[in-house]
């Protein structure tokens with residue numbers, strides 16, 4: 001806990017007691033017609049404390065993660081940048097830092113395929129904001145420590161503390177602290193990191209997430225610490241405040257992650273104490289273009305639940321990368337919450353082991369899935385490691401009926417037939433037959449005369465003569481049988497899974513169980 005707090009610099013005065021719970025709840029609450037799967041997960045780190053604070057998907061389909069490492073580097077913690085391929089295999093990593101503490105908060109891939117890192121460093125005196133520009137291999141091209149004149153401490157705290165602006169420069173949002181209070185510090189640099197202007201705002205405000213708005217200004221979200229409320233600030237393109245709004249019941253609301261929505265409004269995720277099911281709950285707030293709250297939702301249970309990272313999804317909804325202690329495997333766990341466009345939860349997924357697992361950063365992936373990063377104390381080498389989880393995009397759950405139900409491996413029929421039925425909102429004619437596989441290996445026979453049904457008049461009918469909307473595909477029986485026997489199976493129940501894609505790219509999957517046996521004289525070839 002001490003190292004967590006040390007690594008993740010907390011500006012807010014909110015006390016977050018980390019009680020643990022061990023409720024056993026279902027890990028997946030999903031729409032019946034869709035499911036998500038963890039494709040892979042990877043840990044990165046040494047025996048020290050290593051925590052990823054920010055992840056992006058790179059243009060090559062891989063990932064870049066930044067955080068802090070106590071395992072490697074020049075002393076205390078260092079900023080650690082890890083680059084992986086599309087399957088999470090580390091390609092290279094770099095540390096940045098001096099003999100004292102250095103923490104990486106935010107990473108972005110820049111328009112030249114390099115990276116911009118925003119972090120905080122104490123290696124050059126007091127805490128200062130540290131902006132590092134690297135090439136595509138993590139080699140430093142320039143770096144700037146940013147200090148406001150007269151300040152005691154300047155730092156950033158948020159996975160989206162830096163953005164590249166349309167002019168090629170950067171805007172960083174952080175905090176500047178002098179005397180007894182902190183305020184938000186907004187800094188604009190040119191493409192080489194030279195400060196062009198900076199602004200401070202009201203005392204006791206913090207900000208963790210910034211966006212460049214549609215009309216070229218900026219919006220950032222955080223906390224009004226004195227009021228105990230979440231905060232949203234809108235500025236023009238020169239950082240001059242146009243308006244601000246606060247949200248909450250005053251017991252400890254905070255905005256941690258901000259997006260602009262398609263209607264020009266805003267949505268932020270964070271935590272609330274005033275509302276919800278107990279302690280902190282995850283909080284999602286939607287506002288109009290002027291910051292007026294349109295709705296808010298809480299998610300969570302009796303323990304500490306917190307919304308760290310918000311993204312808009314292609315269906316107009318939202319996904320929130322959270323950490324939660326109310327459900328799951330023990331202490332804190334990764335929690336991914338998906339909502340519709342009105343904030344109603346559609347599904348949620350929990351990941352983690354018996355120790356602390358904190359998700360800090362969520363991104364949508366190019367394949368329609370998700371990547372969620374943070375640290376795990378449950379897995380890895382030790383002392384907490386970077387943890388990256390890749391989830392596939394939504395998958396349509398199909399009903400598959402495979403014929404025959406009982407398969408005599410000595411019989412000589414010609415076909416195994418699969419009837420694929422999609423959920424009601426999908427049309428079976430959307431199935432792309434060329435992508436279908438049985439158990440990931442066997443392709444269907446695509447001759448329309450004996451395989452794929454192409455005409456709706458060929459659809460089967462049920463007892464009431466209603467058309468059953470199905471696609472029928474046929475597989476060569478000998479191929480399927482040799483696959484089954486190659487698994488060492490000659491008797492018993494076998495699961496056969498049909499996978500494929502719709503023409504829009506959405507994958508579908510369905511499984512049927514058939515019985516196989518080996519005996520008798522066998523049937524005749526049909």
Ligand SMILES: [Ca+2]
Nearest residue numbers: 077097098100
């Ligand atoms: Ca260091």
Ligand SMILES: [Ca+2]
Nearest residue numbers: 278280301303
């Ligand atoms: Ca809670």
Ligand SMILES: [Ca+2]
Nearest residue numbers: 332352353355
């Ligand atoms: Ca856990």
Ligand SMILES: [Ca+2]
Nearest residue numbers: 045046048384
């Ligand atoms: Ca470690």
